Amino acid sequence: DAKTTQPPSMDCAEGRAANLPCNHSTISGNEYVYWYRQIHSQGPQYIIHGLKNNETNEMASLIITEDRKSSTLILPHATLRDTAVYYCIVLQGAQKLVFGQGTRLTINP
Amino acid sequence: GAGVSQSPRYKVAKRGQDVALRCDPISGHVSLFWYQQALGQGPEFLTYFQNEAQLDKSGLPSDRFFAERPEGSVSTLKIQRTQQEDSAVYLCASSLVGGLFDYGYTFGSGTRLTVV
Numbered sequence: 001d002a003k004t005t006q007p008p009s010m011d012c013a014e015g016r017a018a019n020l021p022c023n024h025s026t027i028s029g030n031e032y033v034y035w036y037r038q039i040h041s042q043g044p045q046y047i048i049h050g051l052k053n054n055e056t057n058e059m060a061s062l063i064i065t066e067d068r069k070s071s072t073l074i075l076p077h078a079t080l081r082d083t084a085v086y087y088c089i090v091l092q093g094a095q096k097l098v099f100g101q102g103t104r105l106t107i108n109p
Numbered sequence: 110g111a112g113v114s115q116s117p118r119y120k121v122a123k124r125g126q127d128v129a130l131r132c133d134p135i136s137g138h139v140s141l142f143w144y145q146q147a148l149g150q151g152p153e154f155l156t157y158f159q160n161e162a163q164l165d166k167s168g169l170p171s172d173r174f175f176a177e178r179p180e181g182s183v184s185t186l187k188i189q190r191t192q193q194e195d196s197a198v199y200l201c202a203s204s205l206v207g208g209l210f211d212y213g214y215t216f217g218s219g220t221r222l223t224v225v
Contacts, residue, residue: 034213043113043200043216044152087151096142096165097214099151 004088009104018075020103022088025069032091033064035073037084038102044087047073078107111135113217115201121223122191130186130220134203141184142214143176144200152200158184191224198222 005023012018024033032051036044048055048062050071055062061074075082087102114133122128134141140159144152145168154168160181169176173191178184188195198221202214 041218043202043218045216046213049213085151096154096157096168097152098154099144101151 003098004090004100006086006088006100006103008101009106011106011108012075012078014080014107014109015077018078018082018105018107020073020075020086020088020105021070022072023070024088024090027068027090033062033068033071034089034091034097035060035062036087036089036097036099037082038087039081039084044099047086049091080107080109083107113201113203113215115199115217115220117220118218119221119223121225124192124224125190126224127187127189128191128222130188130199130222132184132186132201132203132217134182134184134201135205135215136182138203138205138215139181140204140206140214141178142202143184143186144202145170146198146200146219148197155186155199188222191222193224196222196224 032049034049035047037047038044048057048060050062050064052064064071083106085102085104087099089097116131142157143155145155146152156169156176157165158178161178173189175187198219200216200219202216204214
């Protein structure tokens, strides 16, 4: 099963774009990339997912490289409320999400 | 309700005590998952239900852990003879359909279990 690698922490200034990288070099052709985030004392929250095309929704954009070995989650205009741990997950098996350590993103005023 | 509801929100148990944690998924959601999250770590998969069938329990750490979903809605995670290493946040998640390419899972806020 594919695993992901993310930087343990990142900082971003409020109002700027936050770009969170993820490596998943062993991803297989039918595995999706999912992004979740977890704000302190809450359960993880779904952000976005994709297979090979770039995706955008009201929360974020997901850029997946052509070889699908890495992706970037983009929060276009970060706010203080975006401070959280961000998890990049490759959907494993039939259903279960396998979380790594994630990236602790801090948005600074 | 609008989201996944878990109760109790906090539980303190004496070592050796049995505990039961409840999860009310979003109405109509087919799939239900339990995760365990130790302090400072990412959530770890425990078990998965599709309706009332427990399809995957490979993440349950020992036979002291038992989960059920008898009517395909509410689920209970039971831990017998609790030990200090069971201290964690227990998260429940549900999703609408059981297919592989689902549109995300909705998590509850979790139950924080502290074993003293």
